[in-house]
Amino acid sequence: MSNDQITKPQASDEIDLIELFNKIGNSIKKGVMWIINRLHDFFLLLIRKSLWIISFSIIGAIVGYVFFMATPRYYSSEMVAISNALNNTYVVSSINLLDDLFKGGNQSIAANYLDINKDEALQIKSIGAYYGIDVNKDGLADYVDYKEEFNPRDTSIRRLSNFFYIKLEVYSESIFGKARDGLRKYINKNNFVIENNQVRIAQSEELIKSIDLEIKKLDSLQKIQYFEIPKSQKASNTQMVVLNEKEMKLYHDQILALRKQKLLLEKDITINKEPITVVQDFTPLSKAENPVTKYLINWVALFSLLGFIVSLVWQFRMAIIRLIRDQKY
Secondary structure, three states: OOHHHHHHHHHHHHHHHHHHHHHHHHHHHHHHHHHHHHHHHHHHHHHHOHHHHHHHHHHHHHHHHHHHHHOOOOEEEEEEEEEOOOOHHHHHHHHHHHHHHHHOOOHHHHHHHHOOOHHHHOOEEEEEEEEEEEOOOOOOOOEEOOOOOOOOOOOOOEEEEEEEEEEEEEOOHHHHHHHHHHHHHHHHOOHHHHHHHHHHHHHHHHHHHHHHHHHHHHHHHHHHHHHHHHHHOOOOOOOOOOOOOOOOOOOHHHHHHHHHHHHHHHHHHHHOOOOEEEEEOOOOOOOOOOOHHHHHHHHHHHHHHHHHHHHHHHHOHHHHHHHHHHHOO
16 A cells, blocks of 8 residues: 555545634634623613613612611621530520520510510520531531521531530620620529539549549559569579569550540640630621611612613513513413
8 A cells, every 4th residue: 555545544634623623713713702792782781771770779779778777787796615514406406495585576584594684685686506517528617507508418518516606696786795694694504504514524523533543553563563573583692583574564655645634634624614615705796787788789789680671671562562462461
C-alpha cells in the first residue's frame, strides 16, 4: 500500500475535526450573542416601563413604612451553653416549653418562672433553644437551626448536640437584663437539674478519692519493686541463694494515666460547677432586628415587580381580552 493511500484518510479526519470545532465555536458564539441580545431587550423593556415601576415602588415604600410604624421593634441576643448535669436535649426542651408560654400568650405563668412581673414579661417576644448545624462535617456549627428545619434523613448535614444556643428576643432593651437573669434562674432552680448536678459532683469527688488511693498503692508497689525486692535478692558471701528473679515492672504509665484522669475530674467540678456552663454569654443589644430598611426593601421590591407585571398586562390588555373572549374562559 502506498504512502498516499495511508495519508489521505488522516487528512480527511483532520478536516472533519476542524469543521466540528468550528461548528461548536459558532454555536457557542450564537448562544452568547442571543443571551446578550435578550438582556439588552429586557433592559430596554425596563426603561420603557420605568414609570410604572417607579410609581409602584413609591407605593411599596409607603406601605412598608406604614407596616414599620405599626410593628413594634424587637432586639435579639444569643448565648452558647453546655448542660453539665443532664443531656442537652432535656435543657433545650425545658427552655422551649417556656417559649411556648410566650407564643401562647401566657405571660403571667412565664413571669412566675422567670421571677419577673407580668408587665416585664410582656416585653419579651420569645426565648428559644436551638442546635447548630454542621454542613461540611468539620465538627463546627455553620449555622444555627432557628427555623427548626433539620431533617434527620438528610445525610449531607448533621446536627451538633454538644452545644445548644439560646436566643432571647425582647421589645425593650431595658428588660433584657432581667430576662437574661430570669432565664438563668429558671434553669438553675429546676430540682431535677440541681439534684443531677449535685450527684455528678459528688460522684466525681468520690472518684477522685479512689484515684488518690490507687495512686498511693501503685507508688508503694513501685517502691517495693525498686528497693525492697532487690535487697532481699542479695545473697551473703558465705551463702548461695537461688531465686527466681521476676522482671522489674514499671508503673509510670498507670500512675500518669490516673493523675491525668484526676486532673480532668478536678477541672470539670471546678469550671463546670453549675448545672450549665456558658461558653459565650449574651451579646449586648446593638440594633433592632426589624429596622425600617428591612420593610422598605421587601415592600419596594414586591411592588416594583408588581408594577412591571401590571404594565405588561396593560400593554397587552386587548390581546388578553380577545384571547379570553375567543376561548370563552
